[in-house]
Amino acid sequence: MSDFILARVSETLSKEHSLESLVRQFLEMLEMVTDMESTYLTKISDDPRQQHIVYSRNSKQLEIPEGFSLPFGDSLCKRALDDNCLFANDVATRWRDCEAAQALGITTYLSQPVQLADGSLYGTLCAASNQKKMLSARGEQVLRLFAGLIAQYIEKEYLVDQLREANAALIAHSYTDVLTGLPNRRALFESLQTLFSLARHLHIHVIIAFIDLDNFKGINDQFGHEAGDRFLIEVGKRLTQDRGKDDIIGRLGGDEFLLACPGGPLHQPQGMLLSALKTRLDKQIAGEYQLGDIHLYYPGASVGVIEINPEQYDADSALRAADEVMYRVKKSKSKKAFQQLN
Numbered sequence: 001m002s003d004f005i006l007a008r009v010s011e012t013l014s015k016e017h018s019l020e021s022l023v024r025q026f027l028e029m030l031e032m033v034t035d036m037e038s039t040y041l042t043k044i045s046d047d048p049r050q051q052h053i054v055y056s057r058n059s060k061q062l063e064i065p066e067g068f069s070l071p072f073g074d075s076l077c078k079r080a081l082d083d084n085c086l087f088a089n090d091v092a093t094r095w096r097d098c099e100a101a102q103a104l105g106i107t108t109y110l111s112q113p114v115q116l117a118d119g120s121l122y123g124t125l126c127a128a129s130n131q132k133k134m135l136s137a138r139g140e141q142v143l144r145l146f147a148g149l150i151a152q153y154i155e156k157e158y159l160v161d162q163l164r165e166a167n168a169a170l171i172a173h174s175y176t177d178v179l180t181g182l183p184n185r186r187a188l189f190e191s192l193q194t195l196f197s198l199a200r201h202l203h204i205h206v207i208i209a210f211i212d213l214d215n216f217k218g219i220n221d222q223f224g225h226e227a228g229d230r231f232l233i234e235v236g237k238r239l240t241q242d243r244g245k246d247d248i249i250g251r252l253g254g255d256e257f258l259l260a261c262p263g264g265p266l267h268q269p270q271g272m273l274l275s276a277l278k279t280r281l282d283k284q285i286a287g288e289y290q291l292g293d294i295h296l297y298y299p300g301a302s303v304g305v306i307e308i309n310p311e312q313y314d315a316d317s318a319l320r321a322a323d324e325v326m327y328r329v330k331k332s333k334s335k336k337a338f339q340q341l342n
Contacts, residue, residue, distance in 0.1 A: 183250035205263030
């Protein structure tokens, strides 16, 4: 293999950062060393088994178009693989039943499987001509080298994609309360910061409802933690019913939940909105619960609802203020125990 080709390959590997750009460079070099009019990379898909021309380079008379697909069983590559014949300059007579090759006018054909580390066949790297050509040792070496490098790059892209998916799942997990599936404290704070920025820009209130599940410990103590977990999950479901499109709902932790949403203009009192939201939340949480074999009536939670001027509070201080309102509600309530109904 010439020093020029090796230098080009080395430069290409160091510079190209996508499969397409890498392959297009290889196709150009493959054309040079094989003296073939068309060089192309195919991909073989399952269900149905199809062969697709992913990237191609065409010059002179022969044209193998990108995006062209055909059943793999009808392809020239399938016949070459079955016959273990990766070079032929008598295509018309050797594989006279291959209609695709006849239609394209291919006389000389050279291919190398692009095989991944697990042994699966990604596709083929090919060169073709409508003239009768001879295969040089250098052309065969370059084809094998390029097919191997393309396979390695595909493997690398696959691993990078897997890493990205794993990172995305990890991030999603770190922002989600595992038990209820709602946003957790971290996610709530980030969403609140965004809501506060928007509210400052629009000169509107932020409405926050701090929810504490009264006597949740009693459910755990009397019926066990599994029943307690079922109760928290059900509360989470009820809170997300009939939610507004801009509502932020999540679990702060333990028996505490939070709802926040945009309010009205800063110059308008929000009393009616606060009252309506508290009534809605009280109705959603109070009621009958079926916790596995346990059927109980839950009288309700302590809900502190507050309007916040985002120009005077940040998310952290607003949450503390809502917590204080909730605590005053809790102290003013007459205590009602849950009732087992079975």
